[in-house]
Amino acid sequence: MSAAISVRNLFRYFGALKAVDGISFDIPHGSVCGFVGANGAGKTTTMRMLATLDYPTMGSAEICGINVIDHPDKVRSLIGWMPDSFGNYDHMTVLEYLDFYARALGYTGEERKGRIEEVMAFADLMPLADRISNKLSKGMTQRLCLGRALLHDPQVLIMDEPAAGLDPRARVELKHLIRILAEEGKTIFISSHILSELGEMCDSLLFVNAGRIVHHGDADSLRYGSDATGGVFYDVQVHGNPDSVADWVILNHGVEVIETRKQGARLRLPDTDPARAAEVLKGMVKDGVPVIEFHREERNLEDAFIDILGQLEQGGAGLTAPPDLSTPDAPSAKDPSISEATPPGP
Template sequence: QNLHKQFGEHHAVQGISFTISCGQVLGFIGANGAGKTTTMRLMATLDTPTEGSINVCGFDVIQFPRQVRDKIGWMPDSYGRYALTTVADYLDFYTRAYGYRRAERMARLEDVMAFTDLALLARQDLDTLSKGQAQRVCLARMLLHDPEVLIMDEPAAGLDPKARVEFKHLVRLLAADGKAIFISSHILSELEDMCDTILFIDQGKIAHHGSTEVLKRQDDTTTTVHIKVAADPERLREWIELSPDITRIESTTHGCRASLTSALPGDVAAILRRMIQDGLPVVDFHQEEQKLEDAFIAMLEKLETSS
C-alpha cells in the first residue's frame, strides 16, 4: 500500500499499491530499471520500504518478517547448481533446513516431486539438467514448505515451447489450489494466457493494473480486419478506395488487411453488410486481435509522449 523505495536520490518505487487474492495469478511487467526487482525484494523481506506498507497473509513485512517468510515461496530467475548433487539430495537438503522430521520430509519430497514431475530425475545430477528440468527443480524447492504466496522472477525465460506449456499448466494448478501467484516476466504472450491480472510498472509507478483485455482496448478507436473475397481482389481494393471509413493496410493473396475508423461492433457489421450488398463475394471477414506486446509498446509510447 503506497509503497516507496528510495536509494539515495533515486526513487526506484514511487507510491504503488496492489492486492493479490488467493487463487489469483498476477503478471508483473516492466522494462529493465522500472522497479520490478525492487518491488519483489520488498515483498520477500529482502529490503525495507522507505515508505508505505506490505501485508502478506495478515503479517506486516517490517514487524513480522519471519512469519512473512513462512508464508511466501521465492523462485529466482536462476539458482546455484551444486556439483555432484542429485535432484533428490538437493531438495532433501531444503526440507531439512525447513525443519521437517524424517517421516514428514519423505512425504513432502514425494508430494512435491510428483507434482513437478521430477520423480524420474531424482538420482540425476543437477548440472546435467535441461533448462526446463532445472526450472521444475526450482519450482519444487519453492513449494517444499507449502507457502501461500508464490513470487516468481522470470520463471519462463529460456524455456522451450514444450517446457513453457508444462510450466503454465503447473501455475494454473497452483492457482486452482488457492495459491496467490506473483510472476515477473518479459514474455508477454505467455503471461497473457497464464495471468488473471497484469500490472505494468514504469519508472517506479503503476502504468496499468487490470486484465489484458482492458489493456488491449485502451486505444480502441480503430480496428483492423482481414478480408478475403472469392473474386479478383482488385474489385475489393477498388471498393475500399471509394469507402471513407475503411483504409487498406496491405494486400494479401485473395484480399487485404484493412483499418476501420471505428471499432464499434455495429459499425464493423455495417461495413460487411455494405460489401455484400454491393456484390462482393466475401468468404472471410474477421477482426485482428491486438497483441499484448503491441498494446504494451503503445502504452509506453503514450507515457513517453506525456512525460
C-alpha cells in the same frame, strides 16, 4: 476477503535512483498475474520486497492481509519464492537438497519424507533424485527451484523470470505446472520477458516502466486495445473487387479506410462498441459488398507493450491509467521502522 497480494504507494530508492516509484495494485486470491517490464523497470525490486528480502523506502505491502514489514516471519510461511537465480551446493543430490530445506522448514520423520515425495512427483524430479543438484540443465534446475518453493505448501508463489533461458519444451512444461498450481487455488505472481506465454497462462498483466505501473488488466484488453483516441481496427476481405470496401466507406460516415489491401481494406471504427461493428458489417452486406471475412485486428502482447512505451514517450496520450488504489496513510520514509532498518536476510 482481502487480496492475496496488496501493494499501496510502494517506493524503493537507491540513492537518487527511484527503482520503485509509488506503485499500487491488488492481486486476487487464486489468480495468476504476469509482471512485465524492461530490464531495470523495477520488477525484481518489487518482488524482493514482497518476499521480505528488502524494505521499501515508504509504502506498504501485504500478503494475505499480513504486512510484509511488520510480520516477515508470518509472510514467509505463506509465500514460495522462486528467484531468477538461486544458491546451490556442491556434491548434494536433488533428494538431499530438498531434504535439507524440508528440515529447515521444520518437517520431521514420515511427514518430511511424504512432503518431499509429493513435491518431487509434482515437479517431475523423481528421475533426478540421485543427480548432483548443481550439475543439472537449466530446465531441471528450475523444476528443482520450484520444488523447493513448494515444500511448505505456500498460498502465494512469487516467481522472478522462471522461464528465462529455458528451451521450448522446458517452457511448455513449466507453463503446465503453473496452470495446475493455479487450478489448485494458489496465487501466482510471475515476471517474464516472454509476453506471449504470459498472455496464455495469466489472468491479468501488470506493466511496469521506470518503477511505475503503466497498465493493469487482462491480456485481451491489450490484444484488442484501442488507439490513442479510442478507435479500433478491423480487417475486411471481400470476394471480387477489393475497391468495393473503400467505395462503401465513402458513403458511410464514422468509418475510415486506413489501408487498402489486396483483398479488401483495413478499417478504423471510432469506438470499441461491438454493436457498432455489427452495424457496419450488416450495412456492407445489405449494400451488396461481398464480404467473406470481417474481424477485429489482434495485436501480439509485445507490440502492445511497445505501443504503451511509445505513448509514454509522447506524454501518455491515450493510456488508460491504472485504478487509483492509493491510501492517504501510507507509511512515510521518516518512519524509522522502514527507512532506518537493515533489510532482513533470506
